[in-house]
Amino acid sequence: MSPAPFNSFSFRLDMQSGVPVYRQIMDQIHGAIAASALRAGDQLPTVRQLAVDLSVNPNTVVRAYRELEIRGVLTTQQGIGTFISSKTVAPDEAERQRKLTQLVGELMAKAGAAGYTAEEVATRFLEFMSEQRRKP
Amino acid sequence: MSPAPFNSFSFRLDMQSGVPVYRQIMDQIHGAIAASALRAGDQLPTVRQLAVDLSVNPNTVVRAYRELEIRGVLTTQQGIGTFISSKTVAPDEAERQRKLTQLVGELMAKAGAAGYTAEEVATRFLEFMSEQRRKP
DNA sequence: GACGATGTTCTAGTTGACTAATACATTGAT
DNA sequence: ATCAATGTATTAGTCAACTAGAACATCGTC
The missing domain is CATH 1.10.287 (Helix Hairpins)
Incomplete structure (x- = not known):
């Protein structure tokens, strides 16, 4: 069964703002971490699931996740999922x-x-x- | 004969910088005015001449001149030339x-x-x- | 009016950022 | 081994910014 992560946090996109979708996703994850809505080890929505929720292409979500991974905010594990990095101290x-x-x-x-x-x-x-x- | 304007001021472009050419031109004109190398009424190089000097398309120079005209820094007169606006009296x-x-x-x-x-x-x-x- | 010098306009090519469509690779459970 | 769920990679389409090519319009002078 689906573990339903993120039940206390939902993404809200503004397609009119001109701000790239992948960046909006990044910002909201950042915000959720800053607000402690997300903590180290928490699983994020799967690439496909979030793509469906936002009516966006999976690659757009991938782009956001990858950028955050490069910055050490997330860790991704193929076949498993994407999680908040435990090293996300700051x-x-x-x-x-x-x-x-x-x-x-x-x-x-x-x-x-x-x-x-x-x-x-x-x-x-x-x-x-x-x-x-x-x-x- | 050519009045040879700008003999005390030359443009220097950096094509590697990633900064748009038209903006570099704008910046240098701004700088020249700030440094009093250019004063109200002074004629700038003609669109074609500057384009040749910089090995750039005339339209790129036009772009720079137009932006500056919109901001009131320059005034252009078709068939005549482009000049430092009198309102830009430093x-x-x-x-x-x-x-x-x-x-x-x-x-x-x-x-x-x-x-x-x-x-x-x-x-x-x-x-x-x-x-x-x-x-x- | 003719001409040359000037700025102007129209159209198009190039590039990079962004997003999408699709197929591929890995993991864990059965 | 098979399968479903996951992340990954490849390729391509869209759009705006930037630059370029070429034809057009205006001014001053003769």
Whole structure:
């Protein structure tokens, strides 16, 4: 019989958002881990099952799972299933870093659009850093 | 005879960088204006001339010029040429720096609110900078 | 009006990211 | 050995971004 994993967690996709499906899957798994809805050793939906649930191609799910496996978040075992890695000690950290990259990327994009060179931004940034250090 | 504009400014492209050519052109014009190498009223290389110089298709130059025109940086006149917009009277350096400080400040504020330390932001920022400049 | 220089437009080719369709390989239970 | 369930690999289709080729439209000058 089906062990019905994930009964306390369901995926919700937004096909209109423009965000790649595989990335949405990644984000939700990340979120579930961060919220402790998923813990080390928990089995994820099978590739085929999740593909059916989301009305998406299995390969799209595979893509998400593989990316997460590369980052050490998941472990997959052929013929068995996909599980939350036991080494996922710092899932928040990966997510944190990703968001930070997003923030920095936004700054660089805005600055570029406003006509600032990377060097200018760097200079200003370093100045900002040194000022911060004097205050505390 | 050709008025030989731009004799004190030359474009340098990096075809390996992965950065779109049209964007590199935009950035360099932005930079030249910021550095006062180009001022309001100055004529830019003609679409065809710059295309030849850079060994690129005229349409790629057109793309760059058009984007800059939309943003009010350039003005184009069919049959005449392309010029630095008079409205782009280099918002004097003080104003520019103020806006840049604002941008950087926003990043630091958001990052701080999200729980990132200044060091983390700095590290990520430097990584971002080095990625932008990969030259194999 | 004719001409050359300029910007403009239309169409198409190339590439990479993303997703899909299908067949293959491995595991564990019977 | 067989079978069902699982992950894996190969191939291809779709789409947007980017670039290119070629023909068109406008301006100034003669």
